Amino acid sequence: MAKRYKDSLKALEADIQHANTLALNSIKDDDGSYLQLRLYFSPAADLFSHLFPWADCRIAGSLGLIRVFIYKIHADGKTTMHVHERKASMRQFYGFVFPSIMQLQSGITDLEERKQKEIWLTSYSRKNKPENEKLSDADVEREAECGICMETNSKVVLPNCNHSLCLKCYRDWHERSRSCPFCRESLKGVKLTNLWIYIEESDIIDVAIILKENTERLFMYIEKLPLVPNS
Secondary structure, rough: OOOOOHHHHHHHHHHHHHHHHHHHHHHOOOOOOEEEEEEEEEOOOHHHHHHOOOOEEEEEEEOOEEEEEEEEEEEOOOOOOOOEEEEHHHHHHHHHHHHHHHHHHHHOHHHHHHHHHHHHHHHHOOOOOOOOOOOOOHHHHHHOOOOOOOOOOOOEEEEOOEEEEHHHHHHHHHHHHOOOOOOEEEEOOOHHHHHHEEHHHHHHHHHHHHHHHHHHHHHHHHOOOOOOOOO
């Protein structure tokens, strides 16, 4: 238990480093700039880690002791670090920023797109199916259906839990509830613009457009985050 804070901090640092690598290689704004992230620790963070070494560092984040600062590096090499940075909470980082970066990078190549589809199909396959049993065509078609209306309409992906359903069902459900219809994950504060479009192989022609729209959505989200004071 004494190592829990340190271990969770290592995992957080690894996620930040991974996000930076993905953003550097594949996610650029219209002006050619790309995002980079760094961790900020309040002076009280060290005291917290000594007093509560059994606590997950996300608890420190919820108390405002750890933040993720986000800045840009422009095509000419100039950076907005310490000049014009945005700050995200741990919830905002893991709830939107990090999943967005992962989603954008995964759609860059056909190979990664196939990998994502395989992961998705595995995640939603029948739990009682033997691991070595391959999905039949009927199974694949069934997995592509909306879990509510059972139609194969274009689907959207919920930002926190990554469950998917068709847009019509999402709108109908969202009028009655603020939780995921499959796992009850909270959807409070989730807007239609926060939803990702799930890309099927038949939609490959529109991949570039969808990726561009999702990239713009990510940059717009970050621009709405509060500025770091005195930056």
